[in-house]
Amino acid sequence: xxxxxxxxxxxxxxxxxxxxxxxxxxxxxxxxxxxxxxxxxxxxxxxxxxxxxxxxxxxxxxxxxxxxxxxxxxxxxxxxxxxxxxxxxxxxxxxxxxxxxxxxxxxxxxxxxxxxxxxxxxxxxxxxxxxxxxxxxxxxxxxxxx
Numbered sequence: 445x446x447x448x449x450x451x452x453x454x455x456x457x458x459x460x461x462x463x464x465x466x467x468x469x470x471x472x473x474x475x476x477x478x479x480x481x482x483x484x485x486x487x488x489x490x491x492x493x494x495x496x497x498x499x500x501x502x503x504x505x506x507x508x509x510x511x512x513x514x515x516x517x518x519x520x521x522x523x524x525x526x527x528x529x530x531x532x533x534x535x536x537x538x539x540x541x542x543x544x545x546x547x548x549x550x551x552x553x554x555x556x557x558x559x560x561x562x563x564x565x566x567x568x569x570x571x572x573x574x575x576x577x578x579x580x581x582x583x584x585x586x587x588x589x590x
Contacts, residue, residue, distance in 0.1 A: 445493070445494060445495070445500075445535065445537060446492070446493050447490050447491070447492055447541060447544050448490065448491055448493060449488065449489070449490055449491075449544075449548075450482075450488075450489035450490060450491045450502065452482075454491045454493075454499050455475060455478055456499075457491070457498060457499025458478060458489070458491055458499055459471055459474040459475045459478055460499075461499060461500075461501065461502055461527050462474040462477075462478070462502070462525070464527065465525060465527040466525075481504065484506065486507040486509075486519075487504065487506045487507075487524075488504075488505055488506075488545065489502055489503065489504045489505070490544040490545060490548075492528065492532070492537045492540065492541060494532070500528060500529045500532045500537065501526075501528035501529065501532060501537045501538065501541055502525075502527055502541070503523065503525070503526040503538070503541035503542060504523075504524045504525045504526070505521055505522060505523050505524055505545045505549065506521075506522050506524055507519040507520070507522075507549070508520045508521075508522045508558075512556075512558045513558075513560075513580065513581055513583060514558065514580025514581050515558050515580075516556070517554070517555045517556050519553070519554055520554060520556045520557075521545065521546070521549030521552070521554040521556065521557045522557075522558050522559065523542070523545065523557070523558070523559035526538055526541060526542070528541075538571065545557075557577075559577060563584070
């Protein structure tokens, strides 16, 4: 297994995995988002490549200069999304992806690495804890139509 910064040659596999993680968007929608994401100088993505050359995981992160809940510095490295195919989980791939993201963030001057998860996503909470993230706060958002 190798970890590489995501590039043009990874788009098909990367978009396919994004569709698994965020199924509300079509494959075409995710491809279009990736074109935008790749042009963002404050963003980075890494992919995990198996021995057959297939993209089996990805991690996307950005530098956030706005306030990030629970953080004290700026910019903050923010994990926007991470996913590993189910058949490749529990092999240390997500940890390796996060190590690559963290190295990129440190090189960009970040001192904090943040992320979020839905309140009821207990698997994500456990994943973050296993990687050394600490929970800083819980928030429930509200809206009202005017």
